[in-house]
Amino acid sequence: MRLHTMHTVARCAAAALLVAGSTGLAFAAAPAPFNIKIVALNDFHGNLAPPAGTTTAPSTTSPGTTVRVPTGGIAFLSTLLQQIKAENPQNAVVAAGDLIGASPLVSALFHDEPTIETLNLLGIDFASVGNHEFDKGTSELTRMQKGGCYKKGTVGVDTCIVDGGFNGANFKYLAANVVKDKTGETLFPAYKTKEFTSPDGKKAKVAFIGLVLEGTPSIVTPAGVAGMTFKDEADTVNALVPTLKAKGIEAIVVLIHQGGTTTGLYDDPACPGFTGDIKGIVNALDPAVDLVISGHTHQAYICSAKAKDGIKDIPVTSGGFYGRMLTDLDVTVDPKTKDITAVSAHNLLVVNDGSATVPPTEVPAGYVTLAKDPAEQNLIDTYNALAAPLANAKIGSISADLLRAKNAAGESPLGDVIADAQLAATAAPEFGAAKVAFMNPGGIRADLIYNNAYYTGEAAGDIAYGEAFNVQPFYNTLVTMTLSGAQIKAVLEQQFDNPAVGQTRMMEVSGGFAYTYDNAQPTGSKIVAGSIQINGVTVDPAASYRVTCNSFMATGGDNFTTFASGTNRLGGALDIDALSDYLKANSPVPPGPQNRITRIN
Known part of the structure; x- marks a missing residue:
């Protein structure tokens, strides 16, 4: 029937x-x-x-x-x-x-x-x-x-x-x-x-x-x-x-x-x-x-x-x-x-x-x-007991909630922090000499909450390893590579009509990197010419730059295929380790400023 x-x-x-x-x-x-x-x-x-x-x-x-x-x-x-x-x-x-x-x-x-x-x-x-x-x-x-x-x-x-x-x-x-x-x-x-x-x-x-x-x-x-x-x-x-x-x-x-x-x-x-x-x-x-x-x-x-x-x-x-x-x-x-x-x-x-x-x-x-x-x-209790020493270990603190929610331009406070953590982990010459880090939004799976009493003995603002892991649970490694300025623009253009027409996957970017996009322009031409900057200097399309992303993105994941063309690759730490180290070194960590991406129209 x-x-x-x-x-x-x-x-x-x-x-x-x-x-x-x-x-x-x-x-x-x-x-x-x-x-x-x-x-x-x-x-x-x-x-x-x-x-x-x-x-x-x-x-x-x-x-x-x-x-x-x-x-x-x-x-x-x-x-x-x-x-x-x-x-x-x-x-x-x-x-x-x-x-x-x-x-x-x-x-x-x-x-x-x-x-x-x-x-x-x-x-x-x-x-x-x-x-x-x-x-x-x-x-x-x-x-x-x-x-x-x-x-x-x-x-x-x-x-x-x-x-x-x-x-x-x-x-x-x-x-x-x-x-x-x-x-x-x-x-x-x-x-x-x-x-x-x-x-x-x-x-x-x-x-x-x-x-x-x-x-x-x-x-x-x-x-x-x-x-x-x-x-x-x-x-x-x-x-x-x-x-x-x-x-x-x-x-x-x-x-x-x-x-x-x-x-x-x-x-x-x-x-x-x-x-x-x-x-x-x-x-x-x-x-x-x-x-x-x-x-x-x-x-x-x-x-x-x-x-x-x-x-x-x-x-x-x-x-x-x-x-x-x-x-x-x-x-x-x-x-x-x-x-x-x-x-x-x-x-x-x-x-x-x-x-x-x-x-x-x-x-x-x-x-x-x-x-x-x-x-x-x-x-569950059996596995919780085995994981508890690591899950409950304090790794740092935050000054307020770090949330995944994005502003109109596509930035989130937590995304800014994660990108900064990945840049910090790969900026030294021996770890890649990176100048900018990119993070895919789908890889950020939870918020970091200021008042979270779920983890044993945790005070307000404290962050346990288990909390940080819930944010980045994939065990991706960091990859630092060389891209030209033109390739950086190309990968930024790949954020639009992604994964389908009319949709966007806005990457989170590290501090010191900035650009503007015009949402009224057609796909492939949204990034405003001359707006891409690293530490206040306009990116030269013909010059080479060291950039970091995770191993998922490095092979073209989430349709960011330009990363797969990067050269002189150097593998780095796990993404969760980079975040943990950043929280340890910079506590209490405030929410990211959400001022790196500008949207017009």
């Missing part, structure tokens, strides 16, 4: 018995439709502990207003999930990518093994691959699936540290549109199926197709995905539909790490202002697809979009990020056609006790704190 309605209960079955006139012939009752439960999460990013901040939610006591609810933490999330599964034995638990990568210290220090182990306890069935699963390359991603101890170097601590081994993910990663160039095979299976049984014994299989965004190579380290081709998402799904139908599979669910945005709250069925890349992908899908579970944008929504035929509405959901909520889907299956006939979707908050927020947050009236799953909490 083709009709899919959001927030709908399954329709009634056909009449139980029909009698044909005087012949007395009776026809058997049509098998009754039945419900299965699908529970989804996305963009978890190794947030085992409750993340900082709260979720905006409707007030239960003052209609039309909102409250702030403390959410997240895998021990709380597991309790909610197990409750749902216990009440719905016919279930599938799935994920839409970025379960690991850009993780807090307690997971990243152990190469994300803690996250995989806690997700195994959840009982996930299938997960699409996200772009952050590729942060350390395809070999390390394969280890996450198959298991084995980390063998590649000195970053972090030894792995397999808790029980002497790492068995990998019990769930199956799916990657239908990621193909190995040498063999033509997909990196992971394109899809997996799960069979469900109706109360009267009829069986139906649901296929789960996994996809990552086609643009992944432009937002991860290029070396990490070398030898892989990322194919169009909709074309990949549509090509699989005949294969699935030939196997008698009519129920098709897509797990895709790509998403959109909406102006509504996390569970608003009206889905106001729904837009983004995912909408165009769904518009190109075969109407045989029944449900799309998405991610990537860190937005939470319950929406829908037209299929390729322009008639069928395909439900599209996303559960936010960091484990703050689960997407709860009641799916009705017709055992006769084996197709999905209705989908009802809600995003459920994972309400924690508020003790991890800054300052601690009380749970508002009408919202109930979940209990902690003891098995999950015991595992």
Whole structure:
């Protein structure tokens, strides 16, 4: 069947018995439709502990207003999930990518093994691959699936540290549109199926197709995905539909790490202002697809979009990020056609006790704190104890909040500080003789908060290593290279129409570097001629300059391909070490001045 309605209960079955006139012939009752439960999460990013901040939610006591609810933490999330599964034995638990990568210290220090182990306890069935699963390359991603101890170097601590081994993910990663160039095979299976049984014994299989965004190579380290081709998402799904139908599979669910945005709250069925890349992908899908579970944008929504035929509405959901909520889907299956006939979707908050927020947050009236799953909490406690000496070590102090929020020109107070730290680490001749440092905004993952009592024994303004690591969790190294003045202008121009037309990725820049851009000019000509300066001296297009960026950018990450042409490269310290050293040397560190980039028009 083709009709899919959001927030709908399954329709009634056909009449139980029909009698044909005087012949007395009776026809058997049509098998009754039945419900299965699908529970989804996305963009978890190794947030085992409750993340900082709260979720905006409707007030239960003052209609039309909102409250702030403390959410997240895998021990709380597991309790909610197990409750749902216990009440719905016919279930599938799935994920839409970025379960690991850009993780807090307690997971990243152990190469994300803690996250995989806690997700195994959840009982996930299938997960699409996200772009952050590729942060350390395809070999390390394969280890996450198959298991084995980390063998590649000195970053972090030894792995397999808790029980002497790492068995990998019990769930199956799916990657239908990621193909190995040498063999033509997909990196992971394109899809997996799960069979469900109706109360009267009829069986139906649901296929789960996994996809990552086609643009992944432009937002991860290029070396990490070398030898892989990322194919169009909709074309990949549509090509699989005949294969699935030939196997008698009519129920098709897509797990895709790509998403959109909406102006509504996390569970608003009206889905106001729904837009983004995912909408165009769904518009190109075969109407045989029944449900799309998405991610990537860190937005939470319950929406829908037209299929390729322009008639069928395909439900599209996303559960936010960091484990703050689960997407709860009641799916009705017709055992006769084996197709999905209705989908009802809600995003459920994972309400924690508020003790991890800054300052601690009380749970508002009408919202109930979940209990902690003891098995999950015991595992987290084990890793927390191993990481605590490093996580709680004071490395410096700040004089006020250092935030990622940018001004109109594209600078943030924290971004300024990070760029200054990277310049300080590479300015000496023996470390590169850098004159300017550039930082990609996507590599800044958290704020530094002045009053943060989460870390043991921390006074106001103190910064612990764990806090700094949450800001820069990638273990990128610094690379100093030579660029011409013309190349510096070229890389600045690459900030615009990036990653898509009309969008910007404004790099953070170090002190002493300045430029002006005219936003009214066309892409490729926005940087005002003669405005680029280093220490007050105009940059000469023909002269050579030493510049620093991280190893992700140095190979062309985030579409800053000009950096890949830099010469006379010198590898340096880890980015987190540069930030730590800067905080130690300059405490208390004030917010950056946000006066290095000027925007006109």
